[in-house]
Amino acid sequence: MDHIIEIKEVLKKYEDFTAVDHLNLNIKKGSFFGLLGPNGAGKTTLIKMLVGLLRPNSGDIFIKNQKMTRDNVFLKTKMGIVPQHINLDKELSVKENLIFSAKLYKLKRDPQEKRVEELLAFSELKPIENKLSKNLSGGMQRKLMIVKALINDPEIIFLDEPTVGIDVNTRRKIWDMLKGMKDMGKTIILTTHYIEEAEYLCDQIALMDKGKIFHLDTSKHLKSNLGTFTVEYFNDAKVTEYKYFQSIEDAKQYTHALCGNYILRDTNLEDVFYNFTNRKVR
Ligand SMILES: Nc1ncnc2c1ncn2[C@@H]1O[C@H](COP(=O)(O)OP(=O)(O)OP(=O)(O)O)[C@@H](O)[C@H]1O
Incomplete structure (x- = not known):
């Protein structure tokens, strides 16, 4: 089995409070993986450890068979992250946000321009490429955050509640973008409180609470069980x-x-x- 992510006995505590409790989980390459759970279940904490923003107290995380640590720059370049909170540069336009991000990844000028144009087309943000991101609607900001996370053509994309507060029409457009990313062969890890979003998009769903995963299956099997x-x-x-x-x-x-x-x-x-x-x- 080709697992791109392997989580072994991972424990994360905030002082005495256990947020992620000796968790074991494998995620298949190319899957669209949904992490569902009530508020405070430990989903964001787990994602922060997977992307190297937080260090587990104990246990190991392997990504592409390499141990994930906070200073594993190679693995970080293979990941795209869409956090819960808006992470755009408000005073830059749509296009400038993407160019700025491309520069951070040190993309050379030609591939940089090509990539930015590809992403503007993919996200349908091209017609508003010169609009300042602070003046975008919530839905357009979310779309921009998603394509910004794709700038370095990552293999794994982490999305922490990417459609929170978005109207139904825009949410469905974002779903199409996310499906398109799966068709490109990306592995996608999604947390969401919109259950129908997980049902529509994810081929594997984990139900998490109190730092543990209690069920892991396809939506179809979870329902038939x-x-x-x-x-x-x-x-x-x-x-x-x-x-x-x-x-x-x-x-x-x-x-x-x-x-x-x-x-x-x-x-x-x-x-x-x-x-x-x-x-x-x-
Ligand atoms: N920096 C921190 N210091 C102390 N406790 C924290 C910290 N970050 C998170 N927690 C606690 O850890 C638990 C898990 O939080 P986490 O944000 O991972 O949950 P979540 O499943 O993502 O929740 P939500 O769905 O509300 O975003 C919560 O009880 C939270 O209050």
């Missing part, structure tokens, strides 16, 4: 309840006692996430 069909109903205590079934016959049978006050539907990834986060004592 819970039950392919969901009965959703409002109970006598005025609380919505969810029951999961492997067969439609069993689900229908269950609904007979519910006096018509129910919805019978396919299980979705949000059900898996809800069940995962609700079942555990928080």
